[in-house]
Amino acid sequence: MSSIPFTFIIIGITVLVSLAAFSNKSLEYRYILNPYIVHRRKEWWRLLTSGFLHGDFAHLFFNMLSLFLFGLATEARFHEIFGEKAVFFYLLLYLSGIIIANLPDTFSKKNHSGYNALGASGGVSSIVFAFIMFEPTAKMGAYILPPFIPAWIFGLLYLWYSKYMAEKQYDNIGHTAHFWGALWGVIFMILTFPPIIRIFITKIAGSFQ
Template identity: 75%
Template sequence: MSLTVIIIAITVVVSIAAFNNGRLMHQYILNPYTVHRRNEWWRLLTSGFLHGDFGHLFFNMFSLYLFGEGVEAYFRQIFGNKADFFYILLYLLGIIVANLPDTFTKKNNSGYNALGASGGVASVVFAFIMFQPTAKMGFIPLPPIIPAWIFGILYLLYSRYMAQKQYDNIGHTAHMWGALWGVVFLILTYPPIVQHFIQTIADSFR
């Protein structure tokens, strides 16, 4: 069984349990005010295993399933027997890094809460883009017709715009930072990915 499937299974079980258990949700959701006042820093990670509803849960886990096993396969090629360790590190730190900005900017807002695996999922998706920058991707419900590297740029621009406008209750800041972490993580752990990324894009224009 792949790590991706294991992560999905754990997240689904914890999320569904929290749907019917307000105490569980309250204890592990990200609340920056509580994090700073009570030093409950674990919330930066545990909130990534909670979701607001079944739709939120399905979208995140479906996205993780689509790209996660592909990234695992690449990690096995470049990291060998350390692949599982690096994959877990990518995903879990993606959740934490994505939660850091709001944890500090919202620290005086006792009513602000955040949850969801979006940061970790975005880090995996963007790691996939680094490996396959010319693969076709798309924005739901549109078909996948955009080269992955262009999709990545549009995704970051959209997330930044929506984070500034705050039109909805979606954590666009977490999406953006989780995505950037996926890129940074690969560059730090496997520097040849930069040349691979650039060369693959260049070859697509020939």
């Protein structure tokens, strides 16, 4: 087990790459997710590299704050259940979360040459929802509100809101990536650690006693 949580390493790399791209638009253009380019040039790496880029400081800050708040706890749980393979599974969850969250728009927007997407939201959502599977009764809330509802209820509301906003397209936020990244966090935990289902149900049931 590394003396430095891998969450900090991911945050450090993401911050450095994002800051570099802020002042180097050619770097951003080379690695941003543009479905039109991905399909025509076969540059599939963009599904992953776009997760290390951000639109502005606020976008970067809130994604990395979320990763910090939930990543450390999730990483600790991974060490408990996966032992020496914890870092491998943690990285696999985060990186695959970025890729899977980008897949829907990569195919649905493949003929839209002006469409671009970037940000770590898919990977971060995967980490957050892995945490929810471990701690469904933990209190959670939005940034502007104190924690006040159980994590599992927050998760359901988050999925509903992300799906609703993705369908309505009221803003330029990647709600589709949020939804699929979050869902992947749940699926990943069930596939790699099936007892999580029992843990999840038992903790929720215990909260009603």
